[in-house]
Amino acid sequence: MITGYCADGTAVVLTPADPPESLRSDLIWLDLVEPNKAEDLMMEKLLGISIPTRDDLKDIEPSSRLYIEENAVFMTASLVFRSDTEIPGLTDIGFILAGSRLVTIRYAEPRSFALFKASMHRFPGNCRDGAVVLTRLLETIADRTAEILEEAVTKIDDLSIAVFGDKAAGKRRPPHFLEARLRDVAGHHRLVAKTRDSLASLSRLLTFVYTVPQVQDDKETRELCRSISRDIQSLSEHAGFISGNITFLLDASLGLINVEQNAIIKIFSIASVVLLPPTLVASVYGMNFRVMPELEWQFGYPWAIAAMVISAVIPFFFFRWKGWL
Template sequence: MITTYRVEAGQMRVGDLLPVPPGPGEAAATPSALPIWIDLMQPTLQEERLVEQLIGVELPTREEMQEIEASSRLYREGDVLFMTANFLHGADTGEVGSTPITFVLTTHCLVTIRHATPKAFGVFAARAAKNPSLASTADGVMLGLFEQVVDRLADILERIGADMDRTSQAAFRAARSKEVASKKEQALKEALIALGTVGEITARTSDTLLGLSRILAFIAAESDSCIRRENKGRIKTLARDVRSLMDHGKFLNDKATFLLDAVLGIINIEQSAIIKTFSVVAVVFLPPTLVASIYGMNFEVMPELQWTLGYPLALGLMVFSAVAPLWYFRRKGWL
């Protein structure tokens, strides 16, 4: 699907119409005829070919977008910059994922190629519709998208930080409580799931920030072609924000690792207590079982079988052999 954005008479025009592509041997479309921003969402081969004819450059395929080497993600062809990075999406719906998005920046047009919709794209498009000055230039649109992505990632990190605090409080409250084991197990299980989700989101957020950091370093070095002088300050500000978020994301990831170890330690303690109980029960019942087994043998010569007090004596011996280990364990402080 193709969505075009252009500013006409101070108003943002959003649609899916493109200029008629040039014929064979003709030059690419003039800059004034091109939209400021062409957004390709899961484009078909015909849509990609149409945009290629309009801007005069070849767009990367989906397979090329997924390559991880830097030379395939950040490169320049003439005056056109090609930049690809992974972007987090689905953090609000629970279907968290990362998708590669390519930015093709020419002097007068920005082309984005994506196969998912990070929330930042919709938010920026809505803001640009209210304030068309945000989309007055191609590099301004790209930097505006990056700024919206950074703001979105900051909100996500703040939210998962608060979620992590609530999870840790719930886990430690469950560990200190005197509730039945089933409720403790449920609380600790929920804590593990929450921490796993936090770990996945922070990892994907760090991946997005790393990709943005590389793109910003790349366009800072290539700013003589497509980036206007007045936007260089925005690039430096974005780079500082990205670095600060990367540091915060690392802090949250370390905190999640610590809490995960703590929750697993609590679970191990609970399991050790259960195993300890079974071990004590086994030791308590072992001596009485031995006494009962001895007197359950069918030998002809067993004098105790003829004693009048033999039966009470055997029962007393079994009770004593069960109570004695309990008394010893309690004296040692093992119970």
């Protein structure tokens, strides 16, 4: 689907079934969402440029993601999407500055695009050309990335309380509680890792955007681009800090699992040591030698039972006195 947007956010849908002979002059942003071959050909004819395919957007070479061709600036960035699901991912989105228009090609629905569309009419002086739309859109993407990191911090704090709080309060955890928390840690790590990859991609794109003539010629746009670059840098550092916290939480969870497992092994070890003397007594009187004076005792059986009980009780209280129980 192809949607064109005016400076005030008014939307116009363009379809190959009823193609326009030329683009309206007030359309400053053309958003291509999962375009098919017919839509690509229509836009190439109207704009006079080549529209990158989905495979082109996936190319990781810098020369294939940031370049100028046919008097148009082609850029590709990786953005986080599905951040509120268990499997967040990255989607490659193409940005093209073709004259005074911005063209975006995407095959996913990052929330930042919906937020930007809803707020286009609120920007001071509206979005007068494609360069301004691009920088404002990148600003919204940076804000949305900051929001994703804030949500990740909140969830990680809640997870930390779940891992350490219940045990500190003396509550008994259900079986396999910590093992389930490890899966949560892995999910948060994936989200933060994808966010860091996205921030790295945006940082490289902004460095390139800053050199684009359309941006350099407009002081306000240039300053906004520089401000976004600083925001991306600070967000990258914050993402690194969050990643460190996740690593600590992972190590702590594994440590707690080892402590619980060691406690179980400790119980079995003490039980085996406590039961060893009674086993020795029972083994002695279980021998089948002909000459064993105790076999003739009238109270031999009760004495043997008493000896086994005493030999078990003494190690038990000794371990308890030592604080091993």
